[in-house]
Amino acid sequence: MKFFTLVGVEFRKIRRSRIQILLFLGTVILWLPSVIHADMNFKMQAEGISPENNFFIQGFMGMAAFLFPASMVVCTVLLQQTERNHHGILKMLSLPVCPAKLCFAKFTVLLSLAAAQILMTVGMYGVSAGIASRTQDYNFLLPLSYVFKQAGSILLASIPMLTFFWLLSVWIRTPIFSIGFGLASIVPSVLMINTKVWFVYPMAYPFFVIVSEYGKLATRLSTAPIKWVPWLPVAAGITIICLLLSCFRFGQVERG
């Protein structure tokens, strides 16, 4: 089977999972307080950030710190459970498909779900910035090219984290451990971004990227800039190792 056929099959499996609703609901709740408390953006002069930038960055920081990583853990649960219910994985493995390919197809679906949630966040940002502009009589909407650039960099930065979550869900077969470990690993990322070794902790990447952008926008606030040299090789290494390990392990228990 071709790789894209496999990805299509995986998408069909989760078509009626209602995961889209869950991802969307998260983004609605993310932007709701920003619209209600839109006037707070004018009181951020101490940091030296303009109201429209503050509106944008606060929402995206909230997303990258908890909502997005936690939603991705939920997505890994979905991708694993659809196979384990009624031994669906046995049927998939009986097809003439390389298990590693199957695993990578599933990871591609996870990646697209991540992209979908980020896209929803951008969409809701547009809606809520529009509403806030009306209520506050001030233009909160930033240029779309800038917003998409930031959203894209969050997505790129989240790839190592996604491979790690995927590794957890493939290797740890007791769901409580894979979910618990995934969720618990998100919590310290707020601390990790303030340390010198943040680049070894993939769960902190998306948050680090957006916090670093916050430092650029706010003139009176300094945050750690992105240092490409240790980060890029480490991130690439984590991604490749996690993907290789999970493709190696995928379906191994069922194959016996």
Added chain:
Amino acid sequence: MSVFPECKKMKRTGFFPALLLGGLFSAMVPVLNMAFRSELYTGQGKPPVRILLDANWQMMAMLNILLVLVGTCILYHTEYENHAIGKMAALPIRRGRLFVDKFLLMAAACIVILALEAAAVGFCSFRWFPLPEGFHGLILELLQNFGYFLLLMMPAMLLSLFIASVCENMWISLGIGVICVFTATMLPSGNFAWSLFPYALLFQIPKSLPAHTAGKLLLAVPIEIGAIGIAGALFANIRRRFT
């Protein structure tokens, strides 16, 4: 005792070791914080338990809530996997009983988690702070604080368990839980009505609040516990009509 079969069901799901590990992880938070930057806290001149909780409880509470979430999802996941709940319904047990038993098991697990955390906070106060009220004072303070936390944890426990009992698919109950926890972190602080949201309760420290607010809070929580508990136990009876 019908809690016992619930324990047996959980034996091979990793429920107990996972929650124990989670409890240990969250107990490490104050210890590590003190080990690395004790000079930030020792000079504050407030009661040690209060300093430690003010500094670390937000993160510990977050971990606790997530543990509760995962634990409750697994408690019902074992029932829905392979339709075990149909077999449970065939037994001569009242249906709401299952909900109550699972809640009792979760509450027992939470007591262990909180005890671990209390021990860690106690250790930190003992190791890094002078104890003006002596050892007994420290124990009393810890018991009071963590007793409140247990009470504040219960509405979240019950609500997660209720959601897990409604949704057959674990990702839905987990997803709703994640959104609820996220909502709790987004709620404006200092608003009493919002602070009653079951998932937001645990982020508060009753002993640091003004006595008046804390009193209202501790009055409202048992009402929430009763309401969600009754709803959860009753829903078990009418569940068949929805699924």
